[in-house]
Amino acid sequence: MKLLKVYDILLSTSGPQNWWPMDGGFSPKEWEVCIGAILTQNTSWNNVKKALDNLKKENIVSLEKTLGTNEKKIAELIRPSGYYNQKAKKLKGFAEFVKTFGNVNNFLKNIERDQLLKVNGIGPETADSILLYAAGKASFVIDAYTKRIFSRMGMTGKEIGYEELRKFFEQNLPRDSRIYNEYHALIVDLGKKVCKPKPLCEKCPLGRKCKKII
Ligand code: SF4
Numbered sequence: 224m225k226l227l228k229v230y231d232i233l234l235s236t237s238g239p240q241n242w243w244p245m246d247g248g249f250s251p252k253e254w255e256v257c258i259g260a261i262l263t264q265n266t267s268w269n270n271v272k273k274a275l276d277n278l279k280k281e282n283i284v285s286l287e288k289t290l291g292t293n294e295k296k297i298a299e300l301i302r303p304s305g306y307y308n309q310k311a312k313k314l315k316g317f318a319e320f321v322k323t324f325g326n327v328n329n330f331l332k333n334i335e336r337d338q339l340l341k342v343n344g345i346g347p348e349t350a351d352s353i354l355l356y357a358a359g360k361a362s363f364v365i366d367a368y369t370k371r372i373f374s375r376m377g378m379t380g381k382e383i384g385y386e387e388l389r390k391f392f393e394q395n396l397p398r399d400s401r402i403y404n405e406y407h408a409l410i411v412d413l414g415k416k417v418c419k420p421k422p423l424c425e426k427c428p429l430g431r432k433c434k435k436i437i
Pocket residue numbers: 372375376417418419422423424425427428429430431433434435436437
């Protein structure tokens with residue numbers, strides 16, 4: 224089955240997901256996406272929300288405020304997201320990197336994937352999330368749900384690596400950040416609700432097209 228067909232089925236059955244999930248209060252608003260993309264490493268979104276709320280309560284909502292707050296204080300505030308000492312270090316390092324562009328908007332306009340991947344603590348999934356959901360660039364985000372669903376469908380191998388799977392999506396879809404944005408969100412929705420570790424195939428909109436290699 225074609226990737227675009229899968230996308231059409233998921234979009235028509237689940238509807239637009241309106242990603243990235245933002246509560247607002249950060250300046251610029253894309254800064255919340257950048258911070259959230261780092262905080263969400265190895266934890267659930269509920270925990271990220273608590274950490275973001277703590278940052279908002281202390282008004283640490285901008286690049287300048289992140290730069291001006293010491294690492295220990297940031298670590299305390301983001302404690303709910305887990306690995307908080309490591310993540311505070313990553314946030315500070317990332318903020319220093321963004322500062323080299325002058326401001327967040329310049330960073331988002333000019334950043335390239337290779338540069339982002341060189342920043343300490345920014346792996347491919349985090350980099351692609353920032354590129355796609357904060358900068359609006361066409362960089363497909365891969366995660367564990369993507370690997371699980373598309374290997375079960377028989378469209379990719381189980382052991383496929385991040386870059387190979389990203390290329391598979393990017394080479395088989397129109398290069399359109401709006402499609403990438405919606406598609407990743409729809410994959411996450413399906414992975415959370417239906418194609419779980421124990422899949423609910425009888426409820427799955429892809430059921431008739433899926434090879435169910437489980
Ligand atoms: S039919 Fe089953 S295995 Fe295939 S994508 Fe749906 S839930 Fe996953």
